[in-house]
Amino acid sequence: MKHETPMLDQLETGPWPSFVSDIKQEAANRAKNEKNVDYQIPVDVCDDLLGVLELSFKHGRTHWKHGGIVGVFGYGGGVIGRYCDQPEEFSGVAHFHTMRVAQPAGKFYSTDYLKKICDLWDFRGSGITNMHGSTGDIIFLGTTTKQLEEIFYELTHNLNQDLGGSGSNLRTPADCIGKARCEYACFDTQHMCHTLTHEYQDELHRPAFPYKFKFKFDGCPNCCVASIARADMSFIGTWKDDIRIDQEAVQAYVGGELKPNGNAHAGRDWGAFDINKEVIDLCPTKCMWMDGKELKIDNKECTRCMHCINVMPRALRIGKETGCSILVGAKAPILDGAQMGTMLVPFIKAEEPYDEIKEVIESIWDYWMEEGKNRERLGELMKRQGFQKLLEMTGLKPDPRMVQEPRHNPYIFWKEEEVEGGFERDINEFRKYHQR
Numbered sequence: 001m002k003h004e005t006p007m008l009d010q011l012e013t014g015p016w017p018s019f020v021s022d023i024k025q026e027a028a029n030r031a032k033n034e035k036n037v038d039y040q041i042p043v044d045v046c047d048d049l050l051g052v053l054e055l056s057f058k059h060g061r062t063h064w065k066h067g068g069i070v071g072v073f074g075y076g077g078g079v080i081g082r083y084c085d086q087p088e089e090f091s092g093v094a095h096f097h098t099m100r101v102a103q104p105a106g107k108f109y110s111t112d113y114l115k116k117i118c119d120l121w122d123f124r125g126s127g128i129t130n131m132h133g134s135t136g137d138i139i140f141l142g143t144t145t146k147q148l149e150e151i152f153y154e155l156t157h158n159l160n161q162d163l164g165g166s167g168s169n170l171r172t173p174a175d176c177i178g179k180a181r182c183e184y185a186c187f188d189t190q191h192m193c194h195t196l197t198h199e200y201q202d203e204l205h206r207p208a209f210p211y212k213f214k215f216k217f218d219g220c221p222n223c224c225v226a227s228i229a230r231a232d233m234s235f236i237g238t239w240k241d242d243i244r245i246d247q248e249a250v251q252a253y254v255g256g257e258l259k260p261n262g263n264a265h266a267g268r269d270w271g272a273f274d275i276n277k278e279v280i281d282l283c284p285t286k287c288m289w290m291d292g293k294e295l296k297i298d299n300k301e302c303t304r305c306m307h308c309i310n311v312m313p314r315a316l317r318i319g320k321e322t323g324c325s326i327l328v329g330a331k332a333p334i335l336d337g338a339q340m341g342t343m344l345v346p347f348i349k350a351e352e353p354y355d356e357i358k359e360v361i362e363s364i365w366d367y368w369m370e371e372g373k374n375r376e377r378l379g380e381l382m383k384r385q386g387f388q389k390l391l392e393m394t395g396l397k398p399d400p401r402m403v404q405e406p407r408h409n410p411y412i413f414w415k416e417e418e419v420e421g422g423f424e425r426d427i428n429e430f431r432k433y434h435q436r
Contacts, residue, residue: 001027002044003051007058023050026127037123041092041144045126048092049142052084063090070097070145072152076207078163079148095144096126099151100137100164102197105190106177107132116159124151134230135214136174137164168375169207173197175217176224184309185219186237186322187350193217195354196361209365210372220318221304227330228341232378233361234327239319240347242299243308249315250275250295260311279308323349326360328390329379339379342387346401360394367393 001024012018027046034043042048052063063085070081080098087094101117117138121127126142133139143151155161164172173196176182178189196215197204203213216227219237227234252258253273260273275295280288287301288308295315309316326348327341348356364378367390372381382390391398 001050002047003054005050005054008050008054020050023128030127039122040124040147040150041095041126041142043092045092045096045142046128048084048090049096049126049128052086052090052093055086064096070148072148072163075163075205077166077169077205080166082142093142096142097145097148099125099140099143099148100133100135100166100172101140101155102162102164102172103132103136103138103174105175105194105197106180107136108177108180113159117161120151120154120159124154135164135171136216137172163205165204165212167207168209168211169205169213170200170203170209171212171214172204173215173217174225176219178217178219182219183313184222184237184306184318186239186318187219187235187324189217189219189235189237191352192235192350192354192357195352196358199358200361203365208369210368211375211377213365213368213378221306222310228327229330229338230332231330231341232328233364234330234341235324235350235357236327237322237350238304238325238347240321240323241319243297243302243319244317245295245297246315246317247294250312251293253312253315258312258314262310262313275312279311282307323347326357328364329377329382331377331379335375335377336380336383339383342379342382343399343402344390344396346399360396363394363396364390 005020008020011020023046027044027050030037030039030043030046056063065083065085066081068081071077071079078100080100082096082098084090084093084096118127118129121129121140124143124147125140128141130139130141140151152163155163173193175189175193176185178187179185180190193215203209213233214231215233215235216225216231217235218225218227221236221238223229223236225231227236249258253260254275256272260278275290280290284305284307285301285303287298289296309318324347325343326345328344329339330341331339345360348360350357368378368381371385371389371393372378376384387402388398390396
């Protein structure tokens with residue numbers, strides 16, 4: 001190794017795989033192959049990467065700086081510029097730009113494709129990748145400005161691949177594996193993700209938004225992509241009708257013939273399965289009960305939390321009338337604290353060509369681009385102006401399902417001209433909703 005790294009070496013001593021070991025292995029491979037491979041960036045890039053990280057640990061501050069905008073011709077996103085502020089000592093990482101590559105829907109790859117992108121990055125980059133970034137993209141970590149156009153050409157012309165999003169634009173949409181492998185998927189997440197990615201290519205590659213905007217597609221309320229916590233607009237699969245019940249399978253779980261959780265906890269040591277303790281008592285709305293030997297569900301009170309279905313997948317199934325809910329405003333705690341998504345559209349069919357969904361997307365963008373401040377996420381705009389303003393601007397009608405619980409959600413207010421005679425009408429609407 002070129003640099004002494006005593007603090008980084010400690011990270012290799014734990015029980016888990018270490019990124020330090022991975023980078024050291026890549027550094028050794030590059031040194032070994034130097035005579036046979038005409039690397040396009042400094043061969044000691046990985047050595048210097050470890051060296052500058054050790055220095056950051058020592059000083060307690062970063063030694064990376066943002067040196068302005070770098071990218072490829074015609075695109076405003078996809079490349080994050082990084083420069084080291086100690087280029088004399090760590091010349092191998094004087095430039096260390098990150099490239100985001102759009103991942104395929106569901107993150108399905110062939111081994112041939114993976115080999116090709118790794119070969120490309122070994123040759124024109126550091127060889128270090130992140131599969132995947134928090135947004136979803138394939139992350140190419142570390143290359144020089146001179147190599148950006150070369151890599152982009154190889155990706156688009158030879159690998160039929162595009163860059164992902166970065167900056168104040170639509171970030172690369174991400175989805176779960178959906179109907180490809182999941183029995184709970186309520187809509188085809190891969191198809192919707194792929195379709196909307198192509199539909200909004202301009203918004204993805206040419207930043208024109210107040211700040212970043214994320215789509216994420218979860219096939220069911222288990223939310224494997226965590227869209228409810230991370231996406232400005234999340235699409236979560238749901239169903240409109242009743243949960244399907246196989247009463248014989250319910251009794252098989254109660255009698256111990258079937259193992260709960262799809263036998264995922266094969267080594268469980270908490271005794272015999274207890275449907276009351278492990279399912280019924282954990283229902284957030286208490287909408288389930290046993291009537292003799294039959295399981296009953298008050299479906300109009302069900303919030304689709306998926307717990308009962310996860311525990312007893314052979315006995316309980318999602319409904320047949322499926323689609324998705326649209327939630328808006330989730331984000332990480334960058335400026336104004338973390339926010340979870342707020343229900344906007346309780347149920348919408350997720351069918352080609354997704355025209356209804358596109359109408360909702362574009363009406364929200366029109367509102368956000370008109371009213372949003374610079375670097376203000378949609379969730380922060382909603383918090384600043386109120387949910388009522390969002391509904392007014394998008395033309396969507398208020399719905400009881402947008403309210404988390406009575407008197408809790410401050411978003412919906414009556415206008416003065418709506419108060420007279422409105423109370424009785426609203427009570428009737430509320431009753432009709434619960435009768436449905």
